[in-house]
Amino acid sequence: MILIMTLVYGLFLLLDFIPIYRGKNRKITWLYLSLFILSYSMTVLIGFGVNLPSPAPLIKSIITSLGIF
Amino acid sequence: MPKEFITERQGLNMMVLFIIGSTLVVGVTDAAKQDSWLSVILAIIMALPMLMLYARIVHLFPGQDIFMVIHRVFGRIVGKVLSLFFVWYAFHLGVLVIRNFSEFLSEISLTETPQYLIQLVVVILGVWMVKGSIEVLGRWTSFVFNIVLVIIIGICLMAFTETNFANFTPMLYGGFRPVIDGAYSIFSFPLAETIIFTAVLSFLKPGANSYKVYNRGLWIGGGILLAITLGNIGVLGYPFLSTQYYPSYITVSLIDLGTFFRRFEILVAVVFLLCGLVKVSICLFCTANGLAKIFNTHDYRVLLAPVALLNVSLALFIYPSMQAMFEWVNVYRYYAIPFQILLPLLIWICAEAKLRLSKTGAIEKD
Amino acid sequence: MYKGFSEENNWTESLQQNEALLRELFKNDDTIIYRHFENQFNSDLKFAAIFSSGIVNNEIINENIILPIVANNIRLTDKVKLIDVLKNQIIISNDITKTRELDNIIQAILNGNTVLLHDGASEALIINSKDWPTRVISEPENEKGSLGPREGFTESLLINLAMVKRKLKTHELKFKFRVLGSRSQTKICICYIEGLANEAILAELETRLDKIHLDGILDANYIVEFIKDAPLSLFKTVGNTERPDVVAGKLLEGRIALILDGTPVAITLPYLFVEYFQTNDDYYNSFFIASITRIIRLFSFILTISAPAVFLALTAFHQEIIPEPLLLSISLSRQRVPFPTIIEALILGLVFESMREAGVRASSNIGTSLSIVGALILGQAAVDAHFFSAPMLIIVGFTVVAGLMFPKLSGASMILRLILLFFAALMGIYGYIFALSGLFIHLFQIRSFGVPYMSPLNSLNFQDLKDTIIRAPWWYMEYRPKFIGALNRIRQSNGDRKLEKKLR
Numbered sequence: 041m042i043l044i045m046t047l048v049y050g051l052f053l054l055l056d057f058i059p060i061y062r063g064k065n066r067k068i069t070w071l072y073l074s075l076f077i078l079s080y081s082m083t084v085l086i087g088f089g090v091n092l093p094s095p096a097p098l099i100k101s102i103i104t105s106l107g108i109f
Numbered sequence: 110m111p112k113e114f115i116t117e118r119q120g121l122n123m124m125v126l127f128i129i130g131s132t133l134v135v136g137v138t139d140a141a142k143q144d145s146w147l148s149v150i151l152a153i154i155m156a157l158p159m160l161m162l163y164a165r166i167v168h169l170f171p172g173q174d175i176f177m178v179i180h181r182v183f184g185r186i187v188g189k190v191l192s193l194f195f196v197w198y199a200f201h202l203g204v205l206v207i208r209n210f211s212e213f214l215s216e217i218s219l220t221e222t223p224q225y226l227i228q229l230v231v232v233i234l235g236v237w238m239v240k241g242s243i244e245v246l247g248r249w250t251s252f253v254f255n256i257v258l259v260i261i262i263g264i265c266l267m268a269f270t271e272t273n274f275a276n277f278t279p280m281l282y283g284g285f286r287p288v289i290d291g292a293y294s295i296f297s298f299p300l301a302e303t304i305i306f307t308a309v310l311s312f313l314k315p316g317a318n319s320y321k322v323y324n325r326g327l328w329i330g331g332g333i334l335l336a337i338t339l340g341n342i343g344v345l346g347y348p349f350l351s352t353q354y355y356p357s358y359i360t361v362s363l364i365d366l367g368t369f370f371r372r373f374e375i376l377v378a379v380v381f382l383l384c385g386l387v388k389v390s391i392c393l394f395c396t397a398n399g400l401a402k403i404f405n406t407h408d409y410r411v412l413l414a415p416v417a418l419l420n421v422s423l424a425l426f427i428y429p430s431m432q433a434m435f436e437w438v439n440v441y442r443y444y445a446i447p448f449q450i451l452l453p454l455l456i457w458i459c460a461e462a463k464l465r466l467s468k469t470g471a472i473e474k475d
Numbered sequence: 476m477y478k479g480f481s482e483e484n485n486w487t488e489s490l491q492q493n494e495a496l497l498r499e500l501f502k503n504d505d506t507i508i509y510r511h512f513e514n515q516f517n518s519d520l521k522f523a524a525i526f527s528s529g530i531v532n533n534e535i536i537n538e539n540i541i542l543p544i545v546a547n548n549i550r551l552t553d554k555v556k557l558i559d560v561l562k563n564q565i566i567i568s569n570d571i572t573k574t575r576e577l578d579n580i581i582q583a584i585l586n587g588n589t590v591l592l593h594d595g596a597s598e599a600l601i602i603n604s605k606d607w608p609t610r611v612i613s614e615p616e617n618e619k620g621s622l623g624p625r626e627g628f629t630e631s632l633l634i635n636l637a638m639v640k641r642k643l644k645t646h647e648l649k650f651k652f653r654v655l656g657s658r659s660q661t662k663i664c665i666c667y668i669e670g671l672a673n674e675a676i677l678a679e680l681e682t683r684l685d686k687i688h689l690d691g692i693l694d695a696n697y698i699v700e701f702i703k704d705a706p707l708s709l710f711k712t713v714g715n716t717e718r719p720d721v722v723a724g725k726l727l728e729g730r731i732a733l734i735l736d737g738t739p740v741a742i743t744l745p746y747l748f749v750e751y752f753q754t755n756d757d758y759y760n761s762f763f764i765a766s767i768t769r770i771i772r773l774f775s776f777i778l779t780i781s782a783p784a785v786f787l788a789l790t791a792f793h794q795e796i797i798p799e800p801l802l803l804s805i806s807l808s809r810q811r812v813p814f815p816t817i818i819e820a821l822i823l824g825l826v827f828e829s830m831r832e833a834g835v836r837a838s839s840n841i842g843t844s845l846s847i848v849g850a851l852i853l854g855q856a857a858v859d860a861h862f863f864s865a866p867m868l869i870i871v872g873f874t875v876v877a878g879l880m881f882p883k884l885s886g887a888s889m890i891l892r893l894i895l896l897f898f899a900a901l902m903g904i905y906g907y908i909f910a911l912s913g914l915f916i917h918l919f920q921i922r923s924f925g926v927p928y929m930s931p932l933n934s935l936n937f938q939d940l941k942d943t944i945i946r947a948p949w950w951y952m953e954y955r956p957k958f959i960g961a962l963n964r965i966r967q968s969n970g971d972r973k974l975e976k977k978l979r
Contacts, residue, residue: 041223048229049418056414068411071404075415082422083225092426095201096433100440214905218792222902230902230909234916241920248919248929249912372796375904382908 042087049080117317119247120310121326122254123387124303128330129261129337130388131209132299134381136356137338138438140291143277143347146338148291153331155292156300159450160323162457163303167310167319169460174311176402182459189403191452196399198448199305200420203392205437207231207424210385212431217358217378228424232417235390239397240410243312246390253383260376265336267364267373272343295334297442300327301449308395354435393417490594494523500581507584512541516548520557521594530587532606539567540589540602558596566591570603582660609634615717615739617882623759624720632662632736638719639666639734643726647671653684655698659691662736663698666722671729671955676745676924680731695740698733702744705921709887712923714746721755727966728955745923747930749943751884752776757946766945772880773944779877780891783820784899784907786870791816792903804866811861817900819863821893823871826853828889831875931956 057076061069085092115123141148170178175195180188210231211224219227238246281288303323310319337357341350344360353359362374394409397416401409428434487493494509501507508528514520522544524536543565551557562571574580575598580590587605612634614620615627628635636650651665663684667677683702692698695715704712716722717739722732725743733742752772757765789797790805797805812819830849834842854872857863878888891914898906921928931943941947942956955966 041225044223044226052414052418060411063411065406067404068406068408071400071406072411072415075412075419079415079419079422082419083425086422086425094427094429095423096427096437096440099444100437103440103443106443214902219902219905227902227905230906234909234913237913238916241916245916245919248927249916252915252919252929252932375793375796378905379908382905383912386912 042084045080045083045087049076049083052076113242113244113312114314115243115247115309115312116314117322119251120306120313120317120319120322121329122250123247123309123391124306124322124326125330125333126250126254126257126384126387127303127306127391128299128326129257129333130299130384131206131381132334133337133384134213134355134357134377135209135435135438136341136350136353137334138291138294139347139351140294141287142283142351143279143342144281144283144288145291145342146277146335147281147288148295149331149335149338151288151292152295152300153327153335155296156327156331157324159296159301159453160303160327161320162453163307164310164320164323166307166453166457166460167313169464170311171315172311174309174398174402175307175456176399177311178307178460179456180402182456182463191456192399192403194448194452195308196396196403198445199308199392199395199399200416200423202302202305203389203396203420204423204427206385206388206392207420208427208434210382210389211424212434213355213381214378216354216431217374225421225425228421231386231389232393232421234386235393236413236417238386238390239394239413243309243394246387246394250387253387257380257383260380261333261336264361264364264373264376265340267366268340268344268360271364272340273346274343276342276344276346294438294442297445297449298438299334300331301445303327304449304453305391305395307453308398309391354431393420396420488595488597490521490523490592493592493599494525496577497525497580497584501584510536510541512545514547514549515545520549523592524589525584525592526589526604527584527587530607531589531604535568535602535604535606536589540591540604543567556596557593558598558600561591561593562600566600566602568602568604572601573598574601575599585660612638618717618721618755620718620754620756620759623755624718626719627717628719628734628739628741630737630739632664632734635719635734635739635741636664636666639722639726639732642719642723643668648726655684655687655689656692657688657690659693659737661692663692664734666726666732666734668726668729671727672731673729676926677731679924680733680744692735692737694738695733695735695742698735699742704923708917708921709890710748710918710921710928711883712744712746712921712928714743714750715740715883716743717741718755724755724758745926747923747926748918748928749932751881753942753946758949762946762948766947769946770944775877775880776884776888779874779880780888781895781907781911782870782874782877783824783867783892784895784910785904786867787816787820787896788899788904788907791900805864808858808864808866812864813861814863816867817896819867820871820896823863823867824874824889824892824896827871827875831879831885 053076057072060072063069082092137145137149139145166175166178170181173181176192179191179195182188183191207228211227214227215222215224238249303326306323310322313319313322341356341360344363345353345356350356358374358377361377362372364373393413393416397412398409400412400416401407406412428437497507498509506527506529508524508526510524510526512522512524514522524540526536544561547565549557549560549565551560558573562573572579574583579601580599583590583601587607589602589604591600591602609631610629612626612629614625618627626638628638640648645668647669649665649667649669653663653665655661655663665677665680680702684698687698687701689697689701699711699713699715700706702713714725716725722734722741722743726732730743730745733744735741752769757769760768790809794802809816814822830845830853834845837845854868858865858868874892878885881888894914895907895910898910900906902909915929918929919927941952953966
């Protein structure tokens with residue numbers, strides 16, 4: 041699973057990121073990389089079986105605390 | 110980069126596919142039991158003024174998407190914060206659709222395939238499509254629309270032969286309250302989700318009418334929803350219907366035409382795949398476009414891939430299980446209020462006020 | 476451009492020096508003939524005819540060049556130079572030019588012209604004496620039609636142009652020559668009808684041609700790969716044909732044709748996806764039959780790329796869809812087959828593709844034995860030996876036969892078939908749909924010279940559909956396709972006011 045993920049991310053880096061990196065727009069490069077690393081770390085954690093806190097219960101508790109539910 | 114355009118017809122087709130996208134298999138809420146079809150009609154009527162309001166926002170600033178509008182109306186800082194809200198909504202919607210996708214496929218047949226793989230394929234297709242430009246999405250949608258329409262009409266006609274009209278009675282047994290309750294659910298999912306289109310319809314060809322797109326999209330999409338709901342209730346009946354996660358799929362699986370032609374449910378899955386792909390692509394486009402606007406970069410295309418990957422990452426753990434996904438629908442109707450009603454109202458009022466003020470200002474200058 | 480020709484060894488007035496220059500250039504090329512002769516009345520007038528043997532017409536050189544110069548009494552006056560006298564009064568030729576450019580002289584010799592030098596002149600005459608063996612005009616092997624014109628292009632540019640010219644006798648038909656390839660010096664000709672062809676596309680074509688700096692252009696494909704819009708795509712965005720009637724038809728639709736010297740293949744552009752399914756026969760046949768065959772072709776294309784994938788998906792993932800009797804017979808025949816379906820499909824596909832390729836490459840008299848090997852040994856025996864199951868053999872055999880309907884698409888459809896098969900093996904029918912979606916996304920993305928590749932299939936405008944999915948009768952096709960011939964859309968002026976009104 042992690043192998044597939046890493047492979048996919050690697051492919052994305054190779055095919056998608058390199059032309060963007062060559063574009064020499066530093067803002068885009070940093071934005072791209074930060075989103076990329078964020079999502080990669082999340083998938084790897086999930087791949088290792090870590091239970092990440094989902095935003096769904098959080099939203100749910102906010103709404104219930106507002107007292108509509 | 111030359112300006113991209115979509116035609117009115119392409120916009121309309123996108124909207125219809127967007128509306129029926131995930132609802133087609135998940136089905137509309139069954140809060141109103143056998144009167145759900147009344148809820149659908151009520152929801153369409155409820156959604157009409159809201160959608161006209163969205164169309165108004167598009168119409169007020171031709172050629173500018175919702176993020177530009179927000180930026181213009183509220184200034185830089187507030188505009189960015191509000192834009193971020195919308196980006197989150199589009200992003201989250203994309204996550205939900207992707208998760209829907211993989212849950213559905215792995216439930217009905219791909220039990221062995223990891224969901225991650227399904228989500229990845231969907232997202233890669235979406236990225237590929239939007240990377241081509243919004244025009245590609247438009248052309249693809251128009252092409253797919255005809256196929257989808259033919260399949261849905263065929264399914265509805267076939268469902269008609271299996272309909273048991275006793276399933277529709279007793280009418281309004283539970284009174285009007287559940288009908289209204291269900292209508293609101295249908296309003297928030299999927300009708301008012303078309304708020305996303307305020308970021309898409311800015312690409313309409315000059316001279317195209319955004320009201321027309323919203324109006325017709327609502328009626329055609331709503332009409333298809335109504336037909337599906339009628340078919341589901343007619344074939345399955347209420348109590349059985351509510352035990353199913355994917356009622357349309359089950360409905361169609363019950364239809365036989367002779368002994369040779371049967372098990373058409375694969376067609377439902379195909380339609381869902383096509384519509385869902387459109388929905389995912391639009392959400393991806395909206396998220397990437399909003400992010401690009403927030404960070405003052407012009408090309409949204411470069412952000413598509415990381416946004417899509419992040420979408421998949423979140424889709425992996427947003428719900429612990431399929432049951433949680435279906436429970437979320439009850440939360441969603443409240444969760445969506447700020448994005449679907451409050452923010453658009455705020456934007457609309459401020460935009461109108463701003464335009465009026467600037468107009469009078471212009472006159473005074475003369 | 477040519478090494479060794481700097482300012483100092485320029486073209487001089489001395490015949491000997493000039494000839495030495497050429498001999499130095501054409502050193503070790505024994506096909507170049509240097510023929511010296513004199514005027515019989517005035518032996519001071521010395522001439523040399525230089526030409527390349529084998530690509531010249533000896534008769535022209537003997538009787539129209541050498542004979543008049545030798546036999547005539549050339550009277551010299553002070554006013555007129557000898558070279559002009561030769562050009563205007565002596566030599567009998569319809570194409571004769573005077574030059575002092577070394578490049579021109581070299582090219583003239585290489586092209587089969589005769590260069591005439593005379594002592595005391597710094598200029599040379601280039602006399603057209605081209606003549607080389609050409610193939611006779613015959614019907615192209617790869618684009619046979621059952622009806623309509625039978626002629627096909629040959630390897631000679633001028634003959635090809637003549638064939639197009641004879642079909643369209645209008646002064647609006649334009650032929651623009653240019654030379655490509657630094658070593659092959661291939662002449663190419665851009666043909667279009669002024670007023671119909673889109674000027675923007677024409678300009679785009681010229682700029683793309685300007686960028687080619689290849690040394691040899693031997694076939695149309697050398698150019699196609701340079702000017703293609705989507706160079707990595709499986710699909711052609713530039714068309715090719717060997718038939719002059721097809722070229723004329725495309726020109727009338729507002730397309731542009733490129734005809735090359737040395738190859739019978741002409742290029743037409745822009746090229747759209749629907750053109751794969753249009754054949755010249757469609758226009759010569761009754762429109763009913765043409766429409767039906769066109770629809771069959773469209774379906775066959777979808778079948779040829781997807782039959783193995785769908786079969787695999789159904790048998791491996793969605794057995795519930797297959798009706799029981801069919802499922803029973805399929806599983807019965809698969810009972811003793813050792814391979815999984817995907818391996819079976821891959822191996823069989825490989826076998827059939829290699830047989831197809833062998834059929835193309837092998838000499839034609841092996842064809843019968845090839846078919847025996849294919850039908851009996853690979854087909855019957857493989858099933859009897861339980862190597863492969865009969866249904867799979869039928870499916871793969873059908874895909875190959877259906878694929879033969881589109882010789883221009885065979886490579887692409889083979890690869891597409893593999894891709895679809897792969898995704899079907901991964902995710903069943905859903906994977907297949909995903910892959911198909913990807914294919915269409917790609918098709919909607921690419922353009923051919925600015926025209927969306929899938930038009931008019933994405934607009935579904937009835938006027939434009941008249942010549943895509945069906946072939947409407949000729950009297951019904953009032954307009955040219957909008958996406959190409961936008962300049963002058965009315966195709967038939969039959970005095971019908973309604974038509975012109977609709978156009979506005």
